[in-house]
Amino acid sequence: MHSFQVYKVTALRAIPLKVPDIRSHPKAKILDVLGYNANPGETAHVTKDGHIVVVRYGFMPKEGHWDEDYSKFGLKGFDALGGSLRFIYSFNAQGKLQLDAVTLDRDEK
Numbered sequence: 001m002h003s004f005q006v007y008k009v010t011a012l013r014a015i016p017l018k019v020p021d022i023r024s025h026p027k028a029k030i031l032d033v034l035g036y037n038a039n040p041g042e043t044a045h046v047t048k049d050g051h052i053v054v055v056r057y058g059f060m061p062k063e064g065h066w067d068e069d070y071s072k073f074g075l076k077g078f079d080a081l082g083g084s085l086r087f088i089y090s091f092n093a094q095g096k097l098q099l100d101a102v103t104l105d106r107d108e109k
Contacts, residue, residue, distance in 0.1 A: 004044045020099045027102035030073040033065040057084035
């Protein structure tokens with residue numbers, strides 16, 4: 001579930017597009033060991049080159065995962081308390097959204 005919806009506008013119609021599940025990317029397996037704190041959130045914006053960037057924050061480790069090595073998910077340096085993840089989407093040749101990357105939020109700034 002996302003906090004946004006993407007539409008393809010053609011002529012006078014707005015057609016909703018399916019946004020891929022964030023768990024479809026191998027690095028998103030980190031979400032199996034993370035939960036959310038009392039104040040989670042998500043922001044989304046479109047970049048100049050047409051990518052949709054979603055930043056999720058408000059994570060905390062699930063029970064039994066406080067000493068987890070997050071680098072095994074390809075996200076070296078992730079801080080489960082206060083860290084945020086960036087999900088980068090683009091349109092493929094067929095015009096469908098695809099999830100290209102999951103990075104630490106600080107990696108792309």
